[in-house]
Amino acid sequence: MRYPEVARRNRRMMLLLILGLILSLILMSLPLYTFDADVYTKKSANTFVGDEKYVAARAEAEQAAEDYRAQGFDVEVHENVLERVNSKGKTTSLVTFTVSQRYSKNFFSFIGKGLPSSTVLLCLLGLMCLSVLFAIFGLLGTEDVLHCYLSQKSRVLRNLAIAALILAIILVPVFILMNNVTFSRQLSLYNAGLITEGKEAFFARMDRFLFDGQMGESIGDVLSGLTINHSGLVWLLIPTLFISLIGAISIRKGEIESSLLRGALYLFVIIVCVVTLYPYYVMLITAFRSNAESLDMYFLHMFPTKWIWSNLTDIVNRGVPRFLLNSLFVAGGATALAMLCGIPAAYALARMTFKGKKIFLGYVIMSQMFSPVVLLIGISQLMTTFHLNNTLWGLMLINAAFNQAFAIWLLRGTFVSISSEMEQAAMIDGCGTVGALTKVLIPMAAPGIVTALIFVFINAWNEYTIATILISTAQNRPITVGITQFSSFNMIEWQYMFAASLLATIPVVILFMTIERHLTAGLTSGGVKG
């Protein structure tokens, strides 16, 4: 079956895609980047505006400007007055005359200049071309086929067009970032002499980019006064490429309204994911940076320049394995105890009728409501009477007790959802209640039990508050308290703190991901939160 209206719509969407790309190209050809290079500076201290010294300095600057104009440069003279009090207590001015030239550059002037952003820009342009090609080949011969009957080949090609555009959109901020890093931050480091490695090659590249290599020797002086400005319009590239993306999605899916919604949906999801992952990204890269780099104002890279794996071995020597073991012991023990007490209770609640069922349920749920901090004075008194202060056992018991509520709640939910017929059969065959529970119900309820188990484990593992209160010696600290030892009043060793945090976070995040699906089901029925 062939539909001319499908072909018409596809053609329109193709035009939309191309329109977006043309708009992007127009934007790219505008002079969005401007560079103000100071080609000459004359400073005059201890002067007053209008006095002899000032006039002399001004004349000097004008002369220099004339010289540059004679060479064919278009330059302007700026003056900057800074008032200050000199050593004799008199208010004078520091006047700075600068002769500067403004260079406007569009995106295309970045191509082939050997800058990091040049490569990014080439990729961006390549992806834009590719998206058109993919879309055309995806449409070729099948432009009038309904979207649900598309062949595998054209479906893949149309998907590739979408992927190319998404990548292109991601590259826009990367391009802007690269430019800023090169022109303002890296350059300022070279100018200040903080790094010298590769300075000449870098300056030569800048010369080629800004002045077509005309500056030669004096490039260093020029670059010392270079400021980069980009127009906010640069960010408009994202929406223009987004127009193309909408076109590409409509070519794949058929309708523009739903494609618009789709596009917006992906954008939203991507933003949410980026924001969510941001702290983890920071944690990861800081964990592998050197101390100096973690305190670096001008950290110009996405990732550490050198991955310092020795951070991991350093924290091993600072007691972190001990903390992890403590956490494992406390969380493991608390989980076991919570389960040992919780499973029978949940079983009774799910399978037996008795007076006071609701009261018990209420009692347990109430216990979940109280933060250990509200009760902390009571808890520490209690621990002192039991001689459990500063012991892992005490921590374990408290954790088990505070996790009892939703262990029971989750388990009860699981037990209720399983029919009791099998147990009854087992009991008729001569199993006791205990036998029916352990041999029949527990194996059947395994997924739910594992969910509850992991959840209690994670809660106990992440617990911080009770641990800070109860544990006073370093060797008994669980990892959550242990990481705080890397921060003291005068110095915080972020790289060690985050390396330890990483070790503490990765296993629980993975565990949590495995139970996420089951948890969603049992969630609102019970009260569950870490």
Place this chain on the structure above:
Amino acid sequence: MSTGLNRTKWEPYLWLLPSTLLVTVFVIFPILIVFKLSFSEISQAGVVGGFIGFNNYKEALNLPSFKTVMLNTLWWVLSVVIISTILGFIIALVLNQKFHGRKIARSILVFPWATSLVIQASVWNYIIKYEYGSLNNVLLNLGIIKQAINWRSSYQVEFIWECWVGIFVTVPFVTFCVLSGLQSIDVSLYEAATMDGAGFWSKLRHITLPLVKPSLTVSTVLNIIYVFNSFPIVYTMTKGAPAHKTDTMITYLYMLSFYERKKGPATALSVIGFLILCICAGIYMMSVMRKEEQL
């Protein structure tokens, strides 16, 4: 749900015994101890004296920071709960759609929930550092700002950051609660509504909201309780400084009893906090029990 087999009358209670014991000893006893202490004289060294009536309460109410701390607590609970409920609801609506990478997105969203609050708060502490923080670094590199911004210029701003971290870690919980409610909604309801010409908003108002309401209530009430009880974020980020101006009731309590050695008023405050929680817990229980009856 009786199995119909003969059981002795006391058997169910035997099954409940270990759990009851655990909860009673480690949760209920401390409550009783706090109650008793709040009416007793406690010296600075922590020695418990005799009954002094409501003196501890009077002292607690007259503490100079009491009003600030209570207001902070109110702001903290309200802002975190309301904003994260709205955000979580929107994210859940989006994640309930079918799209490529939904599983990945859901897994990513689990991260803040699975991470210890101290770690989360420490990372944000680093992110918003003025001199070398990651946020300034990223914004400078992107050219969005020209000069590093002091993200912790005043205690009010610091408090807002604490609320932000609170929201950040609370959103996943709301999202997954709402998601579990959304997934139980029968798709045919939406189909019927679409046939009748209902738009997005009317479907949201007349189908989604009423059916998600129970999950939303449970998550909101639980959040009020958990956010009220939250300790690590404020403690890690500011320790209540300066002069308890960023403290919430929970961190204030901790500071009072362990740093300032004012155990008497601290126990009185504990009881006040306990009573506030009781009200929330009561509302929660009622909503849960009502849901139970519906099942």
